[in-house]
Amino acid sequence: MRREDVQPLLYKAAAGLPEPDLADAAWAAGVDTRRRRRRGVLIGLLVALVIAVIAAIGAGLSGGNKADLVPPPTPSLPPGYVPPAGQIAGIDYWVAPPSGSERFLDRLETPLGDRLQLPDNPPRLVEHTLAHLAAVVLQHFGGLYEPLLLGADSSWAVADVDLRPIRTGAPLSPGTVSPDGRIAAFPQPGELVTVDATTAQITRYDLPTEDIRSVSWLGDAERVLVSGPGVAYRVLVGQGRFGEGTVVKITGATDPDAVTAPFRLDTDAVMRYMTSGEWIVDSGLQLPVRQWVGQTFSTNSTAARLFIANALPQFPTTSQPQILAAISTLRAVPSHLLVLTDSAPSTASSPPPAPADRAYVREPGCCAVLGWYDDNTPLLQVRGWLLAWDLRSGQVRRLTELAVSGVALGPGIRP
Secondary structure (H helix, E strand, O other): OOHHHHHHHHHHHHOOOOOOOHHHHHHHHHHHHHHHHHHHHHHHHHHHHHHHHHHHHHHHHOOOOHHHOOOOOOOOOOOOOOOOOEEEOOEEEEEOOOOOOHHHOOEOOOOOOOEEOOOOOOOEOOOOOOOOEEEEEEEEEOOEEEEEEEEOOOOEEEOOOOEOOEOOEOOOOOOOEOOOOOEEEEEEOOEEEEEEOOOOOEEEEEOOOOOOOEEEEOOOOOEEEEEEOOEEEEEEOOOOOOOOOOEEEEOOOOOHHHOOOOEEEEOOEEEEEOOOOOEEEEEEOOOOEEEEEEEEEEOOOEEEEEEEEOOOOOOOOOOOOEEEEEEEOOOOOOOEEEEEOOOOOOOOOOOOOOHHHOOOOOOOOOOEEEEEEEOOEEEEEEOOEEEEEOOOOOOEEEEEEEOOOOOEEOHHHOO
16 A cells, blocks of 8 residues: 555544534533542531531530539538438327427427517407408406417407307317418307408308317318318308309318318328319328328318327337328328427437426327428417428427417518
């Protein structure tokens, strides 16, 4: 083949081949390079983020800057906390300071003062009305009783009404004062007598039975439960509902003091009062009860009453220990027991009783629950004293020394 024939043959062979577009090829190559560069940047950012998170976690686990770490709060015990002494029937119990040591206890400030006694020449209630009652006592003269009312401001007034004795003596029930602190209600033979401390108005309600011994208010402060042995009535002292009767018979109890609302501790159960005038079982109790004493006083979540216990192995030297039972009506809230006994050892904060006080043994009948200072502090009358038991701390404090034979407390006791 001749040299001059090679070039024509090459042109002829290339004529059938597609001619490449160099611009398109360059554009495609550039787009692919850009995609790979973006992908690389994103991957780099993700790797950097993961490394930063791992480094932060590692610093926290290794101690890092501990000043920046806030530990969870630790529950603190209330001031004066006293641990329980043990359990009775599965409920934590505390031991009250022994008789004779009351004057050495820390004092809880109330309108009652350091010593509750009959006032000298108090004004008449019509001249000095009281907005909020803290306590009610009776003054005995000529076979009759005269109510003396103590206000939340620590001032006294005497009501213009003469009260007759009832079968058990003085016509003063622990549940005398209404929940709003305005009215005092007194059991009388065949009637209920109320005294409005804010207006000095006196009202009488006739009842079908002569033997009336106990009164207990409903929480609405418009209705009173009055009771005698085996019989009880609900008395409307406020406006009430349309067509509601003034005196309605309800289910009674052998023990008149057991007729209380909204709860009552009785037999082996916590009983709840119903608007129908009956009681239903709210929860069961398995306490070593020989006999319940006094009325039941309730808050929104706890019912408190005192009972005389059967023999307890925890107190072998006490034949009839008395126990304040503060029973929770909510499952999530624990119940509490306070044992009143003279066999408890003395401590630095509770010195042993003086020789003259050792004869004041807390025999059955000496003590009873009288109400609540607040939702966590039931109030207790013992021989010659009013005490307060803080359920949160277990601490027992004194309110006042009693120079009166009996007292009913009201909500005005809390300043």
